[in-house]
Amino acid sequence: MEKRLDVLLIEDNLIEVMKMERAISSLGLNHIINVANNGEEALEILEDNQQWPDLILLDLNMPRISGIEFLMILKNNEDLKHIPTVILTTSDNQKDIEECYRIGVSGYIVKPLKYYDYVDKIQNVLSYWGINEIKQ
Template sequence: MNKALNILLIEDDEIEVMKFNRVVSKLKLNHKIIEANNGEEAIEILKTKDIVPDIIVLDLNMPKINGIEFLGILKADEYLKYIPIIILSTSNHQKDLLECYRIGIAGYVIKPLKYEDYVERITKLVEYWSLNELITN
């Protein structure tokens, strides 16, 4: 049975945030989306530990702290390092992909240009993680 997820979406582009929210809301599982505009804001959200996300969906190209820098910070934290992180990025550079997997991501999804393809990818991503056994505290 699919379960509702707490998803931390770290994305600086408002249109991308709206698209993600629209797709997830259509799944009708009451997933809770916590939004952060950049890595710095996400770290502040995670420090409070009020809501520990089940998964983190992370853009790579952001101001202040980029996605790879954020990954390094998160993976150094004993409490937060086990949260699955899925990269959702326009970058298809092999260097980015390899570095992200080296640091310890759970997946890497390239943002497609066509909205229909985006819907399909986000739907599969969320459905997969809502079926997966996640670490709960």
């Protein structure tokens, strides 16, 4: 049985945030989606939070702190490094993919152009993490 996930979406593009919210709604999922507009905001949320998210969905191309910089900060923090983090980006650059896995990302998803393909990928990743035994 899938559990209700607390997801932190780190995304600076309002259209992408709305697309995620629409996908969650169209799938009939009751996951909690919290949004940070950049890496700095996400770090503030994580530092202030007594209960960490079950999953982080992270865009790579962001202002202030890039997704890769955020990932390095996250994975070097003893309190936060256990949080599963999946890259959700338009970048299919092989160097980005390899760097993210080297740092310790849990998955890497390239956003498809077609909305229905996007919804399918979101459903798959949330379904997996909804049944995975996440220990915090």
